[in-house]
Amino acid sequence: MAVHADNSKGHSIPSKVYLRVGAALLILTAITVAVAQIPLGGFNLVVAMIIATAKATLVALFFMHLKYDNRLYLLIFVIALATLAVFIILTLFDTLNRGRILPEVAAPIRSEAVIYPLDSARSGAIPTEDTSSGSNAPEH
Amino acid sequence: MNMNDNPHTDALQHHFADMEQQRESAKLGMWLFLITELLLFGGLFGFYTFYRASNPEIFYNAHSTLDVKFGALYTVVLILSSITFALAIYHIRENKRKQTLMLLGATVLFGVIFLAVKGFEWAHHIHLGQLPGKYYTFTGIQGTNPHIFYSAYYMMTGLHSLHVLGGLAVILWLMVRTRRGDFSSYYFVPLEMTGLYWHLVDMIWIYLFPLFYLVG
CATH class of the missing domain: 1.10.287 (Helix Hairpins)
Incomplete structure (x- = not known):
């Protein structure tokens, strides 16, 4: 496994991190669908954009490794x-x-x-x- | 030529000092490409913002013809594909080629589900005459100018679907290369770069979903 130790340094994240972030993304999707059913006037758009930005941040930081x-x-x-x-x-x-x-x-x-x-x-x-x-x- | 004792000399191109520098350079180039993608979609997000800000009722009236169930399904499917792709890269770094192949296959499967359901949904809209611009013939939406909503809908989800299609083609090619044994913990740059692209496509859908399916 560690035959090429020169390149396996770096930032290999434990696989459970991906699963947890994925689960968080799915939960946020459920929340945004649920909140959209409640009429809040102009706030619906604000809430939907805040949740979308939270999801995009998770994708960028963990899936796209920007955190590491x-x-x-x-x-x-x-x-x-x-x-x-x-x-x-x-x-x-x-x-x-x-x-x-x-x-x-x-x-x-x-x-x-x-x-x-x-x-x-x-x-x-x-x-x-x-x-x-x-x-x-x-x-x- | 100063040959080192590296068994994978072919993967390291001669103009890089070492694998880490090569990988970081590829990543820098990939990020520059990703921000051009961002600005490409940015024009359409600007179009959307402009028309929705000046005619909010059009978007409110017309979005009711879209089914939230489809929108949520796409979101779930793309998130699952992002998880499987990230795990595929994790496994190639552990030199587990078989798991990598299976996870890439799952990613392709989720992408195909996305495109298949999208095609079904589009066919339904086209059948009803819910088309962009002057081709619009559907009369079941209250208010005027619903074709504006459909212009934005087809351009933005269409461009996004093209990106999914292109991504799938690249992932299939990566599966061939993984099977051939091109990748290992020593060299996995194409997998990692395609992963960045795939996650960006997922990220763009994360915004398209509420903008079209959840207009409050």
Whole structure:
């Protein structure tokens, strides 16, 4: 077993650690499904994201060995996550505030727009189509 | 050439000083690849955040067409596959090739279950006309614009499923190599790197599950 002792040093974690972390992940999955059945308003999303982040942290620290490995890999991963968070949050600064100047561009899609062919679609329920009807309207 | 007395000289490439340096270098490269994966999915998470923040009712109304039982099944199956993969790497480090092979086989089995059930679920949605963008024809959802939800759903779970498919192909190749005797406690870099990838794919699903199946 220890024929090549030069490389079997390092961070071999006992196998029961994987089983325990796996069990914790399964329990957290059950909890997040159970909590989602209770209506908490906006808190449902918050709770679901906290539980998902707890699970992702367990996966990163134990399955991906970040707890035991060179800290450089953890640093790379955390910097990437922070960069991603900056991208998304800065985008939201723009998109969530557009309505302050032009209320009609507050939402990227019109709430009354219905794209699937309801019976009323022919009678003008798709106001956004009006501009393009000149060039590529189907034959009547 | 200065040959050392190492019986596995082929596994150590000549530009590395020793196995540990080779392994650490591979790991650094793998992590850099993983963060490009993270940013690839990050664009879609940004899309999701933007549309859900501006039209929360679309996501609330449309998510009821997804079955939480499927979502939970995928999560459980992927967590089990992550456990078996981690244990496979543990066993190759103990030079237990047979157990490694069996655990890799279990990982593939869980991955195939994931894709098979996903395919079944998608076929059901497609049959009902719950398709993205202009192909959407289903009329059983209250409110307007449910196709936005389905655009995000197909792009994000689709890209994720492609990653599972790619991972499965690599794991099958690793099983061939394990059987051939390429890996031991001395050299197991491909197993370890694929494991990192597989765990990242699992981690992304951990977020996709509540974002699509558990919209509060």
